[in-house]
Amino acid sequence: MVYWGASAHRFPFTHCKQNAQRADFAYAKKGFIDPWSAVAPGAVKGTILSLGDELYERALGAYLGFAVGDALGATVEFMTPSEIQNTYGMHRDIIGGGWLKLKPGQITDDTQMSLALGQSIIDSGGWQATAAADAFVTWLRSKPVDVGNTCRRGIQRYITDGTLAGPMNEGDAGNGACMRNLPLALATLNDDEAFAHATLEQGHLTHHHPLSDAATLALGRMTRTLIRGGGIKECRTEANRLIGEFPLFRFEPYPKRASGYVVNSAQTVLYYFFRTDSFESCVTEVVNCGEDADTNGALAGMLAGAAYGVSGIPGYWLKKLDKKIKFRIEEQTKALLTLAQNVKAKRGS
Numbered sequence: 001m002v003y004w005g006a007s008a009h010r011f012p013f014t015h016c017k018q019n020a021q022r023a024d025f026a027y028a029k030k031g032f033i034d035p036w037s038a039v040a041p042g043a044v045k046g047t048i049l050s051l052g053d054e055l056y057e058r059a060l061g062a063y064l065g066f067a068v069g070d071a072l073g074a075t076v077e078f079m080t081p082s083e084i085q086n087t088y089g090m091h092r093d094i095i096g097g098g099w100l101k102l103k104p105g106q107i108t109d110d111t112q113m114s115l116a117l118g119q120s121i122i123d124s125g126g127w128q129a130t131a132a133a134d135a136f137v138t139w140l141r142s143k144p145v146d147v148g149n150t151c152r153r154g155i156q157r158y159i160t161d162g163t164l165a166g167p168m169n170e171g172d173a174g175n176g177a178c179m180r181n182l183p184l185a186l187a188t189l190n191d192d193e194a195f196a197h198a199t200l201e202q203g204h205l206t207h208h209h210p211l212s213d214a215a216t217l218a219l220g221r222m223t224r225t226l227i228r229g230g231g232i233k234e235c236r237t238e239a240n241r242l243i244g245e246f247p248l249f250r251f252e253p254y255p256k257r258a259s260g261y262v263v264n265s266a267q268t269v270l271y272y273f274f275r276t277d278s279f280e281s282c283v284t285e286v287v288n289c290g291e292d293a294d295t296n297g298a299l300a301g302m303l304a305g306a307a308y309g310v311s312g313i314p315g316y317w318l319k320k321l322d323k324k325i326k327f328r329i330e331e332q333t334k335a336l337l338t339l340a341q342n343v344k345a346k347r348g349s
């Protein structure tokens with residue numbers, strides 16, 4: 001559905017789309033969309049997707065879209081919508097800054113934790129809770145630019161007693177588990193049961209709460225549906241299922257809260273995802289809600305990237321993204337999809 005809301009006059013969608021198409025052509029021309037230019041760890045010969053595969057395009061769109069949303073949103077994290085409006089008008093440029101004083105294109109803990117998880121899956125040849133926990137420890141010790149309180153507490157617990165989950169905790173309903181689950185969604189793309197099982201284990205490393213579980217599963221399933229070509233309508237069915245199970249997640253009318261509480265986060269992302277018709281409009285609307293703008297931007301970028309593909313991400317945003325991060329995301333996407341293919345190949349043999 002096209003969103004021509006109150007902000008439409010400030011946001012020329014058509015112009016942006018044309019720019020995006022031009023830039024994307026340049027992006028493809030440079031040869032970035034080459035899924036098999038490197039050997040992925042754990043790859044098995046003969047189980048690869050074809051060059052220019054649409055599924056790969058959407059998977060890469062989800063992962064790069066996630067990082068773009070993180071980098072864009074970080075500038076306005078913890079601001080209110082009116083503070084953003086007064087400072088930037090509509091915030092729509094990747095310029096860094098914010099309370100973390102980032103460089104333009106720098107990403108935060110959301111993308112860093114996703115990359116740590118993704119690398120642990122690739123290095124282990126599949127999901128291993130201990131490997132993921134170890135990767136989070138290494139990440140925490142690298143003095144990251146930002147760490148969520150619940151994430152820190154969970155990783156500290158693992159360091160202290162080696163447990164892979166704490167008891168259910170009322171304070172664990174933040175969006176920290178949800179924000180980093182994309183690599184698992186990719187690595188298990190052909191196995192829904194494996195996805196559900198591993199997602200709960202992944203989430204419980206730091207967040208043990210039914211609302212965190214529900215949102216992490218639902219957003220992951222939506223992303224998988226989109227990557228597999230199910231389309232936005234099918235994705236909406238998944239959102240309705242989440243609301244059926246937990247009416248608290250109802251997002252229409254929009255409750256106008258975009259905090260790190262996983263319910264607010266999911267509401268913001270879903271409300272704008274279903275009301276916009278492009279990557280740029282979706283992510284821009286979400287980050288301009290402020291509050292947990294980097295995580296919400298990342299999750300919106302994940303869904304919108306999966307829906308519209310990497311070619312739907314404006315080239316001027318992709319260009320701004322930290323080049324090393326962009327390269328790692330491209331490499332991980334190939335490797336994680338190869339793992340997903342291998343699961344299918346094993347089942348078929």
Ligand SMILES: [Mg+2]
Binds near residue numbers: 295
């Ligand atoms: Mg962050």
